[in-house]
Amino acid sequence: MKTEAWVLKEKDEASAEFVYEEFEFSDIQSDEVLAEPLIGSVEGNYVHAVEKKPENIFAARGEDRIVLGNAGIVRIKETGSDVKNVVPGDICILFGNAKPDKYGYPIKVTGYDQPGSVGMLAKTIKLTSHEVIPIPKDTKLTYEQWAMFSLKFVTAWSNWKSALKAFRIQMEDMPLEEMNVWGWGGGVSYAELRLASILGCRTGMILGSSDMQELCRKNGIAAVDRNMPQSSIIEEVMKLTGGEGVSVFIDNIGKATYNTTMRLLSRQGVLATCGWRSGGMYPVIRQNECINRHIHVFTHYAPVRDGIEAIDFAEKHDWIPPYDGEVCSFEKVPQLIEDVRLGRNRSYYSLFRINEI
Amino acid sequence: MSINEFKEIIVNSNVELKGELAAEKTMAENGVDSLDLTLISYELSDVTGREITLHTGQTPNQILDMVNS
Numbered sequence: 394m395k396t397e398a399w400v401l402k403e404k405d406e407a408s409a410e411f412v413y414e415e416f417e418f419s420d421i422q423s424d425e426v427l428a429e430p431l432i433g434s435v436e437g438n439y440v441h442a443v444e445k446k447p448e449n450i451f452a453a454r455g456e457d458r459i460v461l462g463n464a465g466i467v468r469i470k471e472t473g474s475d476v477k478n479v480v481p482g483d484i485c486i487l488f489g490n491a492k493p494d495k496y497g498y499p500i501k502v503t504g505y506d507q508p509g510s511v512g513m514l515a516k517t518i519k520l521t522s523h524e525v526i527p528i529p530k531d532t533k534l535t536y537e538q539w540a541m542f543s544l545k546f547v548t549a550w551s552n553w554k555s556a557l558k559a560f561r562i563q564m565e566d567m568p569l570e571e572m573n574v575w576g577w578g579g580g581v582s583y584a585e586l587r588l589a590s591i592l593g594c595r596t597g598m599i600l601g602s603s604d605m606q607e608l609c610r611k612n613g614i615a616a617v618d619r620n621m622p623q624s625s626i627i628e629e630v631m632k633l634t635g636g637e638g639v640s641v642f643i644d645n646i647g648k649a650t651y652n653t654t655m656r657l658l659s660r661q662g663v664l665a666t667c668g669w670r671s672g673g674m675y676p677v678i679r680q681n682e683c684i685n686r687h688i689h690v691f692t693h694y695a696p697v698r699d700g701i702e703a704i705d706f707a708e709k710h711d712w713i714p715p716y717d718g719e720v721c722s723f724e725k726v727p728q729l730i731e732d733v734r735l736g737r738n739r740s741y742y743s744l745f746r747i748n749e750i
Numbered sequence: 751m752s753i754n755e756f757k758e759i760i761v762n763s764n765v766e767l768k769g770e771l772a773a774e775k776t777m778a779e780n781g782v783d784s785l786d787l788t789l790i791s792y793e794l795s796d797v798t799g800r801e802i803t804l805h806t807g808q809t810p811n812q813i814l815d816m817v818n819s
Contacts, residue, residue: 623766652764652789676792678785 462513497696648672
């Protein structure tokens, strides 16, 4: 099968570049589907791949040409003989758990580090049937919202489940309404805070973008300006949490924010992480963490059961991604990814159209 | 290592000082607490390739003497 695609190739030691050209992959097998990508969503993995860090994706896959793309929606064109969950014509979210462990948790991601996988940056792709989940027929969400949902909201769902259970290990009786859930600015963080907010928790985000601050406030999430000095941020958050500090802190950034995060985390608090935007390493100050009885939760994307639960919850409880109407054309995708890489994007959610719906 | 390089390490540790770092005052007097100092130690160990443990009673000059010895 031949298709047109934005193919990522190594440029030099520290970068890679996109080239628009023909890409060929083998015919579908009995458990695979042929699909047309419709709307894609730029995610952190694109930046990791282009910058070749924290790992060189070409070396990890043993390939010199890669079609990236681990989030968005696709239309099923053909199905293999053993495929039961979708039929041609279905519109599905891409569920990028390409290689789960025996418990269902992802080891490798579609359109990123799974060797041989073809991601959303192609006009036609093939996927294993477990990499697609159909969108409900009578959905309240737009296709654009589902494209935003496919990775960030599913990731948020799975991380929240673990974080809340971890918090409950020590704080069994605290009502959700008394829990303070905060995070640093970002798309997954926003999704998780909206989820906590819907469940009744007091929520807040520390972020720089004024547009996103407005979005948070409109949706019941307090917003604190990240550009303030650390002491002012701490003072403001402590004031907003009634002096308690943060029960569950979503920190998907890392090194740059760790110091402030640890100062804001309440006793018996949970540090929840499912991303690593700034630095993969930070010191754990064991005496501090023991005395404060902190729990650290690390998750990565989700098992398929969490994806299905997240979709169901979204429909029933209006857990809906924001949509500002902007979808980039397929021709301009490399520029969009560069804007995301450099932090020039206005929104946490950057979409592009591959094929017409 | 110079005092300016040490100041750069503090910035890279994401530790915010309230004022200018005074080389003769202790780290505690410079407003650095144990969490800050652990982050600075971590960065310093990474840069020098040696495991360096600091305490808040040390001055920047004493720390530099230790690092440069």
